[in-house]
Amino acid sequence: MSDLLDKQHIDAGLDLLRADGGLTVYPSSEGLTPFNPEPPYVRVYATIDRPADASANSLRGTSQVWVVRWICHCVGLNEYAAAAVGMRVRAALLDQRPTISGRNVGMIREDQALPPIKDDTTGRQVIDAVAVYRMTSA
Amino acid sequence: MDDLDALILAFEREAAEIAPAVRQVVSKGSLHIKQDWARRWSGHPTIRQLPAAIGYDLTTDPTGTSSRIGVDKSTPQGPLAHLIEFGSVNNGPIPGGQPALDAEEPRFVRALEDLGGRRIEG
Numbered sequence: 001m002s003d004l005l006d007k008q009h010i011d012a013g014l015d016l017l018r019a020d021g022g023l024t025v026y027p028s029s030e031g032l033t034p035f036n037p038e039p040p041y042v043r044v045y046a047t048i049d050r051p052a053d054a055s056a057n058s059l060r061g062t063s064q065v066w067v068v069r070w071i072c073h074c075v076g077l078n079e080y081a082a083a084a085v086g087m088r089v090r091a092a093l094l095d096q097r098p099t100i101s102g103r104n105v106g107m108i109r110e111d112q113a114l115p116p117i118k119d120d121t122t123g124r125q126v127i128d129a130v131a132v133y134r135m136t137s138a
Numbered sequence: 139m140d141d142l143d144a145l146i147l148a149f150e151r152e153a154a155e156i157a158p159a160v161r162q163v164v165s166k167g168s169l170h171i172k173q174d175w176a177r178r179w180s181g182h183p184t185i186r187q188l189p190a191a192i193g194y195d196l197t198t199d200p201t202g203t204s205s206r207i208g209v210d211k212s213t214p215q216g217p218l219a220h221l222i223e224f225g226s227v228n229n230g231p232i233p234g235g236q237p238a239l240d241a242e243e244p245r246f247v248r249a250l251e252d253l254g255g256r257r258i259e260g
Contacts, residue, residue, distance in 0.1 A: 035228070043227050049237045053244040067240055073227050111236070114224065121228040130224045132236075 005066075005100070010046040012098035013070040013108065013133065017042065023088045036122040040085045043073040056138045065138045066103075069111065074129045079116045082129040086113075093133045103137040110134075152257065159253055161196065161203045167246040168194040168205040174238035175207070182232065185222055187215045192234075208235070 017025045024041035026033040033043065047069050051057075054065035072089050076082035093108045116129040176189035191213035195206050209219035225231030 045225050045231050047231075047233055047237075049240050051240050051244060053241070053248075055244050055247070069233070069236065071224055071231055071233075073225070075227055114220070119227050121226045126227065128227055132224070 005103075006048055008100050009048055009066060009068045009135075009137065012100060012105070012135065013046065013068065013093055014044060016092045016096055016098065016108075017044065017072075017089065020088055020092050023085070023092070036124060039126050040074075040076040040081050042085055042089050043075060045071040045073075047071070065136060068135045068137070070133045072131045072133065073119075074131060075119070075126050076129075077126060079127050079129075082116045082127040086129050086131055089131060089133075098135070100137060106136045108133050108135045156253070156257055157198065157203070160250070161198055163246065163249045163253060164203045164205050165196055167242050167249070168196065168207050170245070171207050171235075171238045171242045174241055175234040178234040178238060179222065179232065185215055185218065187213065188218065188222065191216045191219070207239075 014025065014027075017023060018029060024037070026037060026041060026043045049067045049069075050063040051065060051067065052063065054063075056065045058064045070093070072086075072093075074082050074085035074089055076085055090110070094110055096108045098105055098108070111132040111134045112130075113132075114130040116127045119126050119128040172192050172194055176192050179185060179189045179192075182188075188209070191210045192208070193210055194208075197204050197206075209216050211217055211219070221229070222232050223235055
């Protein structure tokens with residue numbers, strides 16, 4: 001690959017989360033997630049979209065606008081524990097402006113916050129509160 | 139009637155006259171999002187019925203037109219939608235609604251700008 005831009009965008013949020021020493025973040029800095037980790041923790045899925053018709057795309061038509069989303073599963077053994085993880089995630093991400101070389105980066109905004117729900121996909125019931133954060137760069 | 143009153147009246151009249159055209163734009167945008175979302179969720183062997191559960195409802199009232207686009211939870215796989223869109227602690231997400239919305243947003247804004255421009259130019 002010719003650049004590491006995708007990883008830099010994904011890590012822009014993950015590094016902010018990992019900077020909180022009291023927050024357990026998966027995937028780890030090695031990119032690993034255990035099967036059934038001990039709560040509390042945040043499990044993050046990152047996606048990058050490059051809308052074809054974004055108004056800030058270049059005049060040559062190249063896809064200049066990148067939209068990163070971090071889908072943060074804030075996990076605890078009860079609703080208050082999940083909410084506490086959510087608060088640490090919010091403090092780490094919301095309204096921060098990461099730096100990515102060669103890119104104009106916007107502030108991280110919250111897209112959605114879902115109510116806490118039970119999750120037993122690991123074989124143990126935990127409470128999962130999902131919050132989605134978004135950042136746009138061009 | 140002074141000039142300001144005339145301008146206010148013109149805007150109020152324009153809002154009423156443009157409403158059907160705006161509804162068409164919102165309807166078209168909703169259809170694009172629905173189709174894109176369904177396409178993104180198609181081809182997965184465990185959620186074969188989910189793409190067909192995506193729909194939208196248009197509402198028009200004196201304040202404007204709005205659209206709710208989403209999954210009908212009363213369908214057989216509808217209750218799985220949030221797990222597919224956002225994932226779980228053990229299963230990765232398959233985003234469909236959000237990227238479809240992102241893709242349509244610039245086209246929707248341009249369509250409304252074009253509509254407004256045509257009305258102003260007469």
